[in-house]
Amino acid sequence: MKPSGNILFCGVGGQGILLASEITAFALLACGLDAKKSEVHGMAQRGGSVVAHLRYGKKVHSPLIDPGQADFLVAFETMEAVRYLPFLKKDSKVIVNTQQIAPPSVATGKMAYPADLLSQLTSRGLAVYSLDGFSIAKGVGEIRTANLVLVGALSTFLPVGEEVFLAVLQEKIPRKLEENIAAFQEGRKITA
């Protein structure tokens, strides 16, 4: 596993993206790596498109991932995965939550939610791991753990042992720890 990398988290405001990126950052830091994370607050909330850049390695300079340089894309919403396509490269791994959230133009019937979004990714030769985070989260008994399912799926690709992630979860998740750990482990199964 490469000791450095770029992870782009994206989705819709309110999906737990920032917590997922924090958990991942803490796990990388706990392994002695340097990391930087960039996010945008303010207008980006309120149901808009949200993105967080997380870079790790021996020494990280830029807090931003360049176009064509994301090793991993963790998309909390299907259409958002496609929005950040220019950040990907041929060997990027894409973890996509199959949840679909209609933006205003779709909700009001002015535009249609695009069909075949995943094929936009697979047809470009990208390794796509799609999962239904909402159903899995429901399965573990807490619908608000979909973000941990995605972190779990991402975790098998990172130079961080499972036990490190579990220790971080124990430290950082104040409520429903068991359910969050279960969601994380369900996510791991998808990419293991």
Place this chain on the structure above:
Amino acid sequence: MTKVSAKKKQWLSGNEAIARGAWEAGVTVASGYPGTPSTEILENLCTYNDVYTEWAPNEKVALEVGMGASFAGARVLVTMKHVGLNVAADPLFTASYTGVRGGIVIITADDPEMHSSQNEQDNRNYACAAKLPMLEPSDPAEALEMLKQAFAISEEFDTPVLLRTTTRVAHVKGLVATGKRKKGPVPVAIEKMPAKFVMLPGNARVRRRAIAERMAKLAAFVETFAGNRIEPGDRKLGFITGGVAYLYVKEAFPKASVLKIATTWPLPFNLIRDFASQVDEVMIVEELDPFLETHIKASGIACTGKEKIPAIGELNPFIIKKALGQDTGEIFAPVEIPPRPPNMCPGCPHRGLFYSLAKYDVFISGDIGCYTLGFLPPLSAMDSCVCMGASIGVAHGMDKALGDKALGKTVAVIGDSTFMHSGITGLVNMVYNKSMSTVIILDNRITAMTGHQANPASGSTITGEPANAIDLPELCRAIGVRHVRTLNPHNIKECKKILKEEIERPEPSVIIAQAPCVLLPEERKRRKIPLTSILDNCTGCGTCLRLGCPAISWVPLTSEEAKKLGKKEKQKGHARISVEMCNGCGQCLAVCKFKAIGKAEDNK
């Protein structure tokens, strides 16, 4: 704030690091006004012991508070976003004359790319214009250290110090080494120094010469300031850069020679000249204006900058490499998909007001806040938005330009926090100069857009302590507005009626739309009875969709599907309310003419 104990460093955002740095530097007074990307500084600083922290009504007041505390000997932090410094510019330029007793550091958080701003002004220009030193960190770790240096500079050179961040410093997280708190060096007491603090022309002329001496001393100081450093490398191309752009250069050209500038003003011209002589070609990489470039060129040093590096928007390593002709590889072209702009929340009271207001043929002069999103379709209920507080002046100006035809044509829409910030004087003018315009104050009790900061109308302080809540109707009456009406914006019928009456009134009037932000903790806790669409009654008229509520969506139907549902064949679809998202505000219920919306409980 979280401890990463293994490395004895903390994982902090730039804003958290600035708060920490201010605390370590012995700051005892801090004032500011919220604004992205500066807001989290004071939100964090107020959690430390032994610091008085406050939200001021605006940035001008915040800086004046800072000056008073400094005159008394305290170390002071004043925070604002870039456009806030325009508001504080009046005290800023004269603070340069008075200088300080206790150190003052003013944070200006700039927003290249305008992630959350109305312009992307480059506040480095203020340092030069106001004759003040400015420092710029590249990341959170440097920001913390720089805070301490900035206070030392402020007291040693008798000057306020500007510290500029940008979004990619303020909202970036990284590992930060922290230290202990030290007390500031100046004893806190009243010490009358009229020659320094009373800026009448006679005194100011003396201080003007003191500024010149100070800037000359600072110019010598920055030559050996450790933050300005040459990182030797390949001598063909040497980069001069600062702020976050330094990190982009290190990423894009890891082997190049770099001169990192930490003191944006004054610049270390001898060091720059020395660096230029060590490399074949000098390239300036800076975000926004050619600030370094202009001054370096003016000093007679040959360099290249904005001929190649974009002057608009943020930079990143990719843009720099591309601008300098490096191979950036093939990039996947973007795929066209529907945009996802931010939206007002389900149950937002602003929506009801804008829905009602959009029915009238008026020019809607808007302002800065969540409600600026009323501009977006389907509400499309905003015709201008300039700066904090501008809505009222703009509406009055239009009223005067229209003259005889002005009646019923102009409305200003402004939030409670924005009204406190700089709307009151506009209203005073409107009454004094006999406007016919109508001012609508959207009073949701909080500064919502920046993430819920209290303001003088909220009834609490930055730390949540109870405080006086300004009585907005009484305030407006005291200004001389004879017609002050309050309404509940969720009640669309009442809303439309009162709007009509006041818009048509041939004198200034104020409507206060009172309903709390749905994201306030007490509102989140409130038991909500969600609404649901009653499919049998829905004719697909689309009226509820024109509210633009995220909880309501359109379900298209084919003619067969319509027939199967017992609808007319030509019905193109129906509305659906998401029970998970709905907070039961009742606005859609009020606008539906077909009894096709009801309480989810009753519909089971």
